[in-house]
Amino acid sequence: MTGETNTRLADLFGLAGWSKGELARLVNRQAAAMGHPQLATDTSRVRRWIDRGETPRDPVPRVLAALFTERLGRVVTIEDLGFVRHGRAGKRQDVGKTENPDQLPWPPDRTAAVLTEFTGMDLMLNRRGLVGAGAALAAGSVLSNAMHDWLQTDPARPGAVPRATDPLHADPAGFDRYEAAPIGSEEIEALEHSVQVFRAWDASRGGGLQRKAVVGQLNEVGGMLAYRHADHLQRRLWGVAANLAVLAGWMSHDVGLEPTAQKYFVIAAHAARESGDRPRAGEALSRAARQMVHLGRPDDALDLMKLAKTGSGDRLLPRTRAMFHTIEAWAQASMGRGQAMRRTLGEAEDLFVSDRRDEAAPDWMQNFDEADMHGMEALAYRTLAEHDPAAAIPAQRHAKLALELRSKGHERSKLFDHISLASACFIADDPEQADRYARLALTSMGETSSHRTWDRLREMYRLTGQYADYARTDLLREEIQLALTRSPVNHPRPGQA
Numbered sequence: 001m002t003g004e005t006n007t008r009l010a011d012l013f014g015l016a017g018w019s020k021g022e023l024a025r026l027v028n029r030q031a032a033a034m035g036h037p038q039l040a041t042d043t044s045r046v047r048r049w050i051d052r053g054e055t056p057r058d059p060v061p062r063v064l065a066a067l068f069t070e071r072l073g074r075v076v077t078i079e080d081l082g083f084v085r086h087g088r089a090g091k092r093q094d095v096g097k098t099e100n101p102d103q104l105p106w107p108p109d110r111t112a113a114v115l116t117e118f119t120g121m122d123l124m125l126n127r128r129g130l131v132g133a134g135a136a137l138a139a140g141s142v143l144s145n146a147m148h149d150w151l152q153t154d155p156a157r158p159g160a161v162p163r164a165t166d167p168l169h170a171d172p173a174g175f176d177r178y179e180a181a182p183i184g185s186e187e188i189e190a191l192e193h194s195v196q197v198f199r200a201w202d203a204s205r206g207g208g209l210q211r212k213a214v215v216g217q218l219n220e221v222g223g224m225l226a227y228r229h230a231d232h233l234q235r236r237l238w239g240v241a242a243n244l245a246v247l248a249g250w251m252s253h254d255v256g257l258e259p260t261a262q263k264y265f266v267i268a269a270h271a272a273r274e275s276g277d278r279p280r281a282g283e284a285l286s287r288a289a290r291q292m293v294h295l296g297r298p299d300d301a302l303d304l305m306k307l308a309k310t311g312s313g314d315r316l317l318p319r320t321r322a323m324f325h326t327i328e329a330w331a332q333a334s335m336g337r338g339q340a341m342r343r344t345l346g347e348a349e350d351l352f353v354s355d356r357r358d359e360a361a362p363d364w365m366q367n368f369d370e371a372d373m374h375g376m377e378a379l380a381y382r383t384l385a386e387h388d389p390a391a392a393i394p395a396q397r398h399a400k401l402a403l404e405l406r407s408k409g410h411e412r413s414k415l416f417d418h419i420s421l422a423s424a425c426f427i428a429d430d431p432e433q434a435d436r437y438a439r440l441a442l443t444s445m446g447e448t449s450s451h452r453t454w455d456r457l458r459e460m461y462r463l464t465g466q467y468a469d470y471a472r473t474d475l476l477r478e479e480i481q482l483a484l485t486r487s488p489v490n491h492p493r494p495g496q497a
Contacts, residue, residue, distance in 0.1 A: 006053045008082035009064075013050055016071045020046040023067075030063045039063075055083050065121065075121040075260055077114065104146035104266070108155070108225075111270040115241065116222030118263060119248075122215050137262050140292060140300030143285075144307040147269070151281060151311030155274050182227055188236045191221065195243045196363065202251060203367055204409050206450030211251040218244040238275035242268045243364060246284050253291045255488075256451045262288055269311075279320060282312030283364060289327050294452065298331035305331070319361060322351035323368045326376035333380045336387035345377055371405035374398045375417055382420045385427045395424035412448050415441055419456045426463040435472050438464075438480075445483055454487045 013023070021043045031039035036059050048054040055061075061078045068076040106114060194217060201210050221241045229237065249264030268284035285308040292301035305328045312320075325348035332341040352373055381395035399421035406414050418441035425434035438460060445453060461480045467473040 004053045005051055006082040010050050012068050026067055027063050030067055069121045069124060075118055077117055105150040106270055108274050112222050112225040115267050119215050119219035137259055140303030144303045148307060182229060183224055191240045198247055204411050206254050206412050206448040209449050214244055214248045218248055235275045238271050242272035242275055242280055245271055250287055254450045254452055261291055278313040279316050282308040286324055286327050293331050293334055298334040301331040318351040318355035320365055322348040329380045333384035338384050338388050341380055341384055371402050374402035375413055378402055378420045382424045389427050392424040392428035396421055412450050415444050415453050419460050423460045423463055431467045431470055431473050435476050438476055442483055
């Protein structure tokens with residue numbers, strides 16, 4: 001007990017709108033449903049949890065996490081409630097502080113516990129048909145400060161540090177009674193293959209349709225990590241967890257579950273480091289940076305890219321470094337820093353062509369090819385064109401090159417290219433060409449579950465306003481308005497914002 005208010009729990013309690021007595025009754029009912037009929041909580045105990053910082057014993061933190069998850073429609077973990085797991089090493093966090101509230105970085109056993117609990121709650125949201133949107137994104141500087149030194153070190157060898165839990169059994173507070181059991185190389189190979197399948201589906205159709213399957217697979221892998229396997233198997237299993245967590249994060253971002261996405265990217269960085277793959281950890285953080293640019297927070301994106309680059313170590317391939325540079329350039333373009341953006345893209349191009357492919361690229365880099373390089377350059381120039389209309393011309397050139405090079409199975413990327421190209425044409429005062437490419441985008445809008453494509457379509461619609469007097473553009477605006485009525489994204493319709 002700290003004697004101080006648990007501000008995290010108090011804030012969530014206020015959002016939920018319960019009385020203390022009502023929460024006590026809900027805890028007892030939920031605990032019974034989870035197999036703990038003996039639990040008896042009353043109003044005074046709830047008051048002590050909130051007002052005096054008392055940490056209840058297991059299973060109460062898990063019960064509260066489940067209740068708040070269902071009530072608020074987003075994943076709420078034990079850490080979100082201001083509690084620290086029983087049996088974990090480390091001091092009790094000061095619930096009155098907001099700097100690094102998740103106590104990053106996590107040790108391996110806690111990473112597995114957070115992974116399993118978070119995915120379990122996420123799956124519960126899927127089952128109940130709830131939508132998570134109420135949490136706040138952590139600032140890029142907070143993540144960078146918390147993880148900077150840790151990410152640049154290698155994980156400890158098994159046995160070098162004492163385990164906080166029994167190595168042969170899962171912690172019931174963190175793993176929801178998962179029966180830990182050993183697996184072999186064949187099972188891990190099958191898991192690695194499943195990652196490739198999920199990744200191909202995401203590139204083609206977007207994140208919405210397979211997100212639940214990826215989260216479910218990640219939940220199973222988290223349980224497997226509760227068992228201490230031979231080191232080479234454990235590292236491969238952590239690698240699978242990292243790849244699945246990146247996919248879960250990217251798919252969550254693709255459908256607008258932004259705080260959920262960020263949590264998965266942080267989990268992925270932890271898992272990748274435990275697998276010994278620091279470049280993969282950096283790539284996971286670069287995804288979080290791309291998310292920040294999309295959400296209009298380029299300064300946070302630049303903070304995250306610094307962390308991604310320094311934390312990746314000296315094993316980064318030139319092509320991976322080129323990809324990092326394109327994300328940094330997009331952030332600079334969002335801030336109107338044209339000179340810096342052009343310099344950064346020039347460095348990216350030099351790095352990309354210098355990659356002689358002497359060393360096979362990791363599987364998570366397979367989608368960043370020449371087409372994607374041009375696609376990112378088109379996006380950066382199109383973004384800069386909002387500040388400097390002259391940038392619309394190179395934006396068109398790169399978008400056309402990207403479309404020429406796109407291979408089958410990258411329908412979402414082609415859609416983004418068409419929207420970038422149409423938007424650049426509108427900015428360049430070429431409404432006829434813009435109309436052509438905008439219609440190509442419209443024809444494929446219903447073929448992907450990506451919410452981000454609808455966000456970009458709205459941006460393009462805004463650019464059509466200055467050409468509303470043109471007959472063809474006016475008709476295009478009507479068609480876009482009609483399409484947006486079928487959008488899965490909850491935003492105001494054009495003209496109503």
